[in-house]
Amino acid sequence: MRKQIVSALLAAISVFVLGGFGLESAAGRDYVIGMSQCNLGEPWRVQMNHDIKEAAAKHPELKVVFKDAQNDTLRQRSAVEEFINSKVDLLIISPKEAQPLTEPVARAMDAGIPVIVLDRAVLGDKFTCFIGADNVKIGKAAGQWIARKLGGKGKVVELEGLMTSIPGQDRHNGFREGIAGSSIEVIFQADMKWLEPDSRKEMESALSRFDRIDLVYAHNDPGAHGAYLAAKAAGRDNIIFVGVDALPQEGVAYVQQGILDATFRYPTGGAEAIDTALKILKGETVPKKIVLGTRLFDKNNVATGGEPLP
Amino acid sequence: MKLAFWKSALGSPAGRALLALLLVIMAGAIFNADGAFFKIGTHRDTLRQTSVYGILACGMTLVIISGGIDLAVGSVLALAAVCASKMAIHWNWPAWEVVPGCLAVGTACGALSGIVTAGLRVQPFIATLSMMVFARGIAKYASGGMKVSTVVQNADGSYRNVEVPPLFRAIDHSIFHGNVSVVTVIFLVCVAIAWVALSKHRWGRYLYAIGGNEEAARLSGVPVVGAKICAYVASGIFAAVAGICQAAQEQQGDPEAGVGYELLAIAMVVIGGTSLMGGRGGIGLTLIGVLTIGYLDKILSINAVPEAGRLVLTGIIIVAAVLTQRRGRT
Numbered sequence: 001m002r003k004q005i006v007s008a009l010l011a012a013i014s015v016f017v018l019g020g021f022g023l024e025s026a027a028g029r030d031y032v033i034g035m036s037q038c039n040l041g042e043p044w045r046v047q048m049n050h051d052i053k054e055a056a057a058k059h060p061e062l063k064v065v066f067k068d069a070q071n072d073t074l075r076q077r078s079a080v081e082e083f084i085n086s087k088v089d090l091l092i093i094s095p096k097e098a099q100p101l102t103e104p105v106a107r108a109m110d111a112g113i114p115v116i117v118l119d120r121a122v123l124g125d126k127f128t129c130f131i132g133a134d135n136v137k138i139g140k141a142a143g144q145w146i147a148r149k150l151g152g153k154g155k156v157v158e159l160e161g162l163m164t165s166i167p168g169q170d171r172h173n174g175f176r177e178g179i180a181g182s183s184i185e186v187i188f189q190a191d192m193k194w195l196e197p198d199s200r201k202e203m204e205s206a207l208s209r210f211d212r213i214d215l216v217y218a219h220n221d222p223g224a225h226g227a228y229l230a231a232k233a234a235g236r237d238n239i240i241f242v243g244v245d246a247l248p249q250e251g252v253a254y255v256q257q258g259i260l261d262a263t264f265r266y267p268t269g270g271a272e273a274i275d276t277a278l279k280i281l282k283g284e285t286v287p288k289k290i291v292l293g294t295r296l297f298d299k300n301n302v303a304t305g306g307e308p309l310p
Numbered sequence: 311m312k313l314a315f316w317k318s319a320l321g322s323p324a325g326r327a328l329l330a331l332l333l334v335i336m337a338g339a340i341f342n343a344d345g346a347f348f349k350i351g352t353h354r355d356t357l358r359q360t361s362v363y364g365i366l367a368c369g370m371t372l373v374i375i376s377g378g379i380d381l382a383v384g385s386v387l388a389l390a391a392v393c394a395s396k397m398a399i400h401w402n403w404p405a406w407e408v409v410p411g412c413l414a415v416g417t418a419c420g421a422l423s424g425i426v427t428a429g430l431r432v433q434p435f436i437a438t439l440s441m442m443v444f445a446r447g448i449a450k451y452a453s454g455g456m457k458v459s460t461v462v463q464n465a466d467g468s469y470r471n472v473e474v475p476p477l478f479r480a481i482d483h484s485i486f487h488g489n490v491s492v493v494t495v496i497f498l499v500c501v502a503i504a505w506v507a508l509s510k511h512r513w514g515r516y517l518y519a520i521g522g523n524e525e526a527a528r529l530s531g532v533p534v535v536g537a538k539i540c541a542y543v544a545s546g547i548f549a550a551v552a553g554i555c556q557a558a559q560e561q562q563g564d565p566e567a568g569v570g571y572e573l574l575a576i577a578m579v580v581i582g583g584t585s586l587m588g589g590r591g592g593i594g595l596t597l598i599g600v601l602t603i604g605y606l607d608k609i610l611s612i613n614a615v616p617e618a619g620r621l622v623l624t625g626i627i628i629v630a631a632v633l634t635q636r637r638g639r640t
Contacts, residue, residue, distance in 0.1 A: 041566050046455045163617065191617040196560055197567075204355040205611040209346040229561070233484065234351060249469050253461035257471055 030061040031090065031281050034083035038096035038120075039071035042194075044268065047247050048094065048118070051270025059278065073100045080104040084111050090277050094118040102126070114280045118269050125288070129276055131269040133292040135170030136177070138264050141294055141309050142242060143178015145262060146215060149240060153183035154214035157206045159227055161194045161219035168194075171219045171244060187213070192223050199226035207234045215240040221251035221263055228259050246297050246306070255302045265295040265306065323583035323591075323635060327598040330581065330631040334605045343612040350489055352612065358491035360604025362387075362559075364597070365497050365552040366575040368504040369545030371596045374579055375508070376541045377521035377588025378427060378434035382441035383549040383575060384568035386419045389449040390553025395458035395563030398475035405477040412550045419445055420546020424539030438542075442572070449565040459562035474561050481558035493555045500548060505593045507544070517541055521588025578603050581631045602631065 033056070040046055049066055056062045065088070069076030073096050083091055084107060091108050095101040098121055106126040108115050114128040121130055146156065158175065161168035168191075188206040192199035199218060206213065207230060216231075216239060218224035224243030231239050243251050243263040251263035269292055279286050297306040319325040338347045346352055366383045373380045390412045397403040397411055419441060426437040461469050483492050508514035516537040519527040528534045552571075557563045576586075582599030584591025606627055610620045 040450075040455050043456055188614055190611065190614055193617075196564070197556070200559070201355075201359050201607075202611055204359070205343075205346070205352075205608070205614070208349050208352040208355065209343050209612055226560075229482075229559070233482070235488070249456070249459065249461040249463065253459075253469055253471060 031063065032086075032088045033062060033064045033090045033092060033277055034079075034086075034088035035064050035066045036069060036076055036079045036083065036091070036093040036095075037066060038069050038076055038094055040068045041071060043247055043250060044245060044266070045094070048268035048270045051268050052092070052274055055271040055274035059274070062274070062278075069096060071096060073097050076101060077104045080108060084108050084113060087111075088113060090281060091115045092118060092273050092277065093122075095120050095122055098123050116273050116276055116280070118273055128280060129286050129288060129290065131272050131276065131290045131292065133267050133269070133294065135167045135266070136174040138244060138266060138294045139171040139174020139176075140178040141174075141296070142171075142217060142244060142262075142264050143175040143180075145178075145264075145296065146175075146217060146242060147179050147182040147184060149261075150182075150184060150214055153185075155185050155187045155210065155212055157203065157210075157213055157216045157227070158186050158189040159192045159199050159202055159216065159218040159223045160189060161192070161223070163191050168219055175217060192218070192226070194220050194223065196222040196226040199223035200230045203227035203230035204234070207231060207236060213239055215242065217242045219244055221245045221247065221254060221260065224251075224260050224263070225254055228254075246295065252297050252302060252306075255297050255299060258299070262296060262298040264309075265297065267292040267294070323595055324598070326634050327581070327583045327595050327602070327631075330634055331598050331602045331605070334602050334609070334627070338605060338609040341609060341613050343614075346612045347609065352608065354484065354489055354491060354494075356604050356608040357494040357497075358559075359608070360600055361491070361493040361497035362552045362555050363571060363574050363578060363603070364600040365500045365548050365555065366571055367578040367596050367600050368497075368500045368593065369548030370572075370575045370579050371582075371584055371591065371593050372504060372508065372517060372541045373434075373545045374576070374584055374586060375521045375588055375591050376517040376538055377524060378538065378541065379438060379576070379586075380423065380542060380545045381435065381438040381572050382419060382423055382445055383545060383552075384571035385442045385445035385449065386416055386546055386549035387553040387556055387568035387571060388563075388565055389419065389445045389452070390416055390550040391557035391560075391567050392449045392453045392458055392563035392565050394477075394554045394557040396452065398477050398557075399458065399460055399472060399562075400462060402475075405475075405480075408475075408477055409554065412554050413547055416546040416548075416550025416553070417543055418546070419549070420543040421539065423546065424542030427542060428535045428538035446565070453563060453565040455565065457562045457564045477554075478558040478561055481555055482561075493559065496551065496555060500551060501593055501597055504544075504548075508593055513537060513540060518589055521590070523589070574603065577628055581628060581635070583635045603628075 035052060037045055037049055056064045067079040069079055076096055091113050102123040105115050105122050109126050117127045117130045119132050160172055187210055190202035192202050216227045218227055221243035224241045228241050240261045243260050245251050246263040246265035254260040255263055276286050294309050295306040296309055301307045370380055393415050394408055394412045397408045423438050423441045426432050427434045460472050460474055462472055463469055481492050516532045519532050520534055556567055578599040579596050580586060581602055582595030584595055
């Protein structure tokens with residue numbers, strides 16, 4: 001009996017909590033857009049949702065319903081199926097993986113729902129529009145900036161994002177392409193798995209091994225921040241720190257605070273997705289693929305919103 | 311005679327645990343990365359890096375000795391880190407309010423786990439697994455899904471920078487001419503507290519008795535439910551301490567912090583020689599286990615061993631260390 005009361009209570013609480021956290025009705029809007037996010041564990045993806053929300057708020061005829069797949073491919077598949085069943089007018093998806101989500105996306109297209117694929121691709125061509133940035137280009141831009149900054153020579157530490165992930169590989173390859181031909185030497189490289197505490201650990205190892213380090217290139221801003229904290233704790237000045245992503249409350253703020261010397265934006269495409277969605281809903285044609293450019297933030301231009309790079 | 315010495319040394323769990331640590335440190339001396347292993351800074355860093363895990367392992371030891379397990383420590387750490395950052399950065403609370411506030415959060419999480427396990431008789435694995443998910447959710451909810459950092463959003467959506475709170479600066483600081491990190495001192499204090507509780511206090515003996523044979527303990531008048539709940543509360547408090555240290559070192563509260571830390575803490579406890587079945591072990595052993603894994607991690611890092619190799623080597627060495635522990639314990 002007691003157990004039943006406890007379970008009933010827990011069930012009641014869950015219903016209450018669910019009600020409080022996000023079930024809203026879509027009545028009274030012209031268009032309902034379903035947004036399937038693969039996970040909200042990363043600030044960058046939180047920012048993407050935020051950008052979409054902000055852009056959509058300017059258009060009262062739009063109503064965006066967000067679903068978070070919590071980094072679970074099958075959960076994301078169900079989210080897409082739910083959106084198909086509730087007959088949304090347009091689907092935006094930032095898929096966790098290409099292969100398993102290709103078919104659900106195709107089924108949405110079959111059901112007459114246009115699909116915008118954001119950031120990560122699906123296979124084949126059964127979608128309306130892909131919007132994404134190019135990590136190789138960003139890595140290359142960072143490499144070229146670093147080569148210029150160091151005058152073509154110097155000792156560099158590279159703190160890599162998860163090297164089994166495509167963005168990690170691309171930011172690495174692009175960077176190597178960018179510094180190719182210069183006398184820049186990468187003296188230490190380690191996989192910090194995008195994590196700040198891990199980055200700090202690896203940087204401490206680099207500091208205890210090498211007495212001279214000119215610059216640290218980290219594949220994301222938290223990584224660069226962790227490396228900065230390590231260098232500061234070790235009393236090592238005169239190291240240049242470069243990161244990637246340039247989220248307003250992370251990398252850009254770090255540049256403002258003088259922690260990082262530069263960061264390169266990896267755009268979320270959230271605002272572009274809403275622009276494109278509006279065009280599609282109004283029956284205009286849109287390109288199949290939109291590649292977003294990056295933006296450099298350093299101490300000279302951070303106050304004016306950075307400098308766009310091609 | 312020499313043989314007899316070694317036999318008696320290796321006859322005790324502490325001796326065998328020390329042997330494993332010694333072997334790891336010897337490996338460091340051999341693969342010293344151009345002498346980096348012999349610098350004092352390397353050892354300061356090793357101890358600093360491993361302190362947060364070590365603090366979790368202190369609480370974990372108490373729970374494991376009582377025959378339980380606490381999978382929630384990583385999530386409670388994240389929740390405490392988020393709370394500490396909220397209180398210290400956003401609300402400008404002074405340190406003497408932030409620390410008790412966070413410890414209260416840890417206490418509440420631990421008490422819930424303990425009541426569900428000991429009071430409602432849910433298996434500790436399930437009860438603390440639920441707490442692990444629940445606390446992570448609360449951490450994400452409290453932080454709004456974003457890191458709570460010194461970059462604070464204004465009402466109009468723009469951002470302003472605030473100072474890193476003095477509490478964080480004080481914790482992420484080195485003393486004794488920069489040779490010992492404050493977090494390491496905090497870790498050692500935690501070890502001392504856990505040691506006193508386990509070895510000198512009646513409650514510690516209760517935990518051993520419960521872990522050894524719960525039914526027998528109950529029949530001989532041990533307050534089983536109360537003692538077990540206290541073990542989970544202690545684990546929650548230690549996790550909160552670890553969370554404050556984590557936030558101080560990152561200068562922010564990350565709701566995603568501490569993922570997988572519970573498994574590392576369990577590995578540290580087990581490598582030391584504390585039995586997962588409960589009733590056997592000690593905090594000194596855990597200290598050795600913490601150092602073993604900490605040094606192993608550092609040696610792989612200063613040699614820039616690629617990630618794949620690190621994982622494989624770590625797995626092999628943990629099994630080897632546990633097998634050493636088991637030898638002679640028949």
